[in-house]
Amino acid sequence: MDFALALDSHSPVPYYQQIYEALRQAILAGRLSAQQRLPSTRALASSLGVSRATVTQSYDQLLSEGYLQTVVGSGTYVCDQLPDDLLHTPGLEVASALPSPPVSLSVYGRRLVDFADRPTPEPDAPISFRYGRPALDQFPLALWRQLLSRHCRQGDWLDYATDPMGYWPLRCAIAAHLSQARAVHCQPDHILITNGTQQALDLATRVLVSAGDAIALEEPSYLSARSVFTSQGAILHPVPVDESGLNVDALTQLTAPIRLVYVTPSHQFPTGAVLSLPRRLALLAWAQQRGSLIFEDDYDSEYRYTGRPIPALQGLGNGQSVLYVGTFSKVLFPSLRVGYMVLPSALVPVFRRAKWLSDRQVPGLEQAVLADFIAAGHLERHIRRMRSIYDQRRQALVTALTQHFGDRVTILGENAGLHVMVRFQTQIPDADLIAKAAQVGVGLISASPQYLGPSPGHEFIFSYTELDESAIVVGVKRLTALGL
Structure with a gap:
């Protein structure tokens, strides 16, 4: 061949892939010209010090992608027309430059395009009261x-x-x-x-x-x-x-x-x-x-x-x-x-x-x-065990909210489930409260998106399933810095 092909024994890329890339780049750069005959798999394997199966795997990939062709009884040759050339044919270039026609959607599809509801973003904070996940640990x-x-x-x-x-x-x-x-x-x-x-x-x-x-x-x-x-x-x-x-x-x-x-x-x-x-x-x-x-x-x-x-x-x-x-x-x-x-x-x-x-x-x-x-x-048995764990976490949350906020907070739905809804007595908008909480490392989720009509605001969904008691207490204590 008219180009040097060296293998890197320290590379994580396997030999057959290195050979494939080297041959492909040589073909695209013209160092291996159209109709040029390549060495036999046995000869190239011997010169590179690898197994014949490794070279065969490289050749097979190039053959399947249209870079090489075989002539029975003669050998393996570089193809006249490469797959990369097809991407630059005049007809295709003109077609690719034309704007795509608009896709016609069904009534259902049009509703989805105009959909007003969006998933509530989950808070990314060290202590997150996000809802929806059990204690996976x-x-x-x-x-x-x-x-x-x-x-x-x-x-x-x-x-x-x-x-x-x-x-x-x-x-x-x-x-x-x-x-x-x-x-x-x-x-x-x-x-x-x-x-x-x-x-x-x-x-x-x-x-x-x-x-x-x-x-x-x-x-x-x-x-x-x-x-x-x-x-x-x-x-x-x-x-x-x-x-x-x-x-x-x-x-x-x-x-x-x-x-x-x-x-x-x-x-x-x-x-x-x-x-x-x-x-x-x-x-x-x-x-x-x-x-x-x-x-x-x-x-x-x-x-x-x-x-x-x-x-x-x-x-x-x-x-x-x-x-x-x-x-x-x-x-x-x-x-x-x-x-x-x-x-x-x-x-x-x-x-x-x-x-x-x-x-x-x-x-x-x-x-x-x-x-x-x-x-x-x-x-x-798992439900019984988790009921006990969640009950302890629930009590920690309710106790901490009551201790730190007193009559400025109303706790709803604390006797069942995996969350409570907390209503704060405050004039601070929900978005501002969420942003301030994030600054002190606490993730909050507003209940406002769950309303079809106007929301009263200042209501938040507090889940206690993912957090242990100490994290719950620390998270609630940090909220006291928000001016609630």
């Missing part, structure tokens, strides 16, 4: 790894699932768990495994709600749920929330034909209010009379710290007016992405088809491991 990872390893060896999860509703043993385990822990009326064949609550919301909206249909939801309410409903063109009707949860009397005053009601009765998001038993019964009676459906988002009902837990809304009726939805993201870990819907029997066939069209199935390996985790009692 407390998860029994060794146990999970053991169960995972067992199923990895078996390999029975590699094929497509036969039922888009989900892995049957997992559905059986969830049905048994919900019947005992939440008094939910369900059979395994009524349970649909989803990729978390968000997919459940999306499926329910696409199956049940048409553009222009009316949806009632709590005010304030879970922003992501509101976003799904809006993206489908639903008309939203906010219903006020007080210390007893959704105001059912206000709901009954709505004149629009409500197709779906979205509620978080066990620990209202974000206020933390628990829907009282009389209101639960009234809501069920209203839904049955009106022919409306209730979407019960039971996102963190596993954690209640005082008093007896109130049964799930679904368990108080005949189960035909309620879509009951739960998730393991906050009980176990977010990346698991396994949730579930308990469906009225009449809706099972259509939801099965919708799930099949959406994504066929939730990953089988995770479902199999989770089924064993629940069936063996590990989930129940």
Whole structure:
């Protein structure tokens, strides 16, 4: 060859890649001209002191990319026309210079372009009261790894699932768990495994709600749920929330034909209010009379710290007016992405088809491991353990807020769930408070984005799950410097 090819034995780049790059650059620079014959793989390997397989791998890559060609009985040659030359042909250059025609979007796509709701930015601070994550350092990872390893060896999860509703043993385990822990009326064949609550919301909206249909939801309410409903063109009707949860009397005053009601009765998001038993019964009676459906988002009902837990809304009726939805993201870990819907029997066939069209199935390996985790009692033990840990952290937060701010703070929803809502008596705008808190190393999240209408302001979501007691106390103490 007419150029030197040297290999660097200290480079992390493997030899075959070094040879490939050297030959490619020599071809592009013209040091190896078109139709020039290259040494045989045996000859080049001998001169470089490497194996013939290494050189063959380099040649094969250049052949596949169009830099080299082989002539049977003659050898390997540089191609007449290189792939790089094709990028600079006159026709392509003119075409690339022309503006691309605008892409036509569907009605749904146009709604997403004009979407007003945006995810609430998470605070980046050493002590962050951000919401949505359990104490990941407390998860029994060794146990999970053991169960995972067992199923990895078996390999029975590699094929497509036969039922888009989900892995049957997992559905059986969830049905048994919900019947005992939440008094939910369900059979395994009524349970649909989803990729978390968000997919459940999306499926329910696409199956049940048409553009222009009316949806009632709590005010304030879970922003992501509101976003799904809006993206489908639903008309939203906010219903006020007080210390007893959704105001059912206000709901009954709505004149629009409500197709779906979205509620978080066990620990209202974000206020933390628990829907009282009389209101639960009234809501069920209203839904049955009106022919409306209730979407019960039971996102963190596993954690209640005082008093007896109130049964799930679904368990108080005949189960035909309620879509009951739960998730393991906050009980176990977010990346698991396994949730579930308990469906009225009449809706099972259509939801099965919708799930099949959406994504066929939730990953089988995770479902199999989770089924064993629940069936063996590990989930129940983990919840009991975490309830004790979270209760200590909850008490630390409530005590610290009360000690440092006294009657200048109101704490809502402190008896259940994984967060409280804190209302400060202050005139400082939320954005300024968040910025000042960040300066002292504390991350805050305003509750204002959860309101569909005007927000009263000065309300913040405080989660205590990720922080130990000492960090919680330090974080609250730092807030005293903000002039609240």
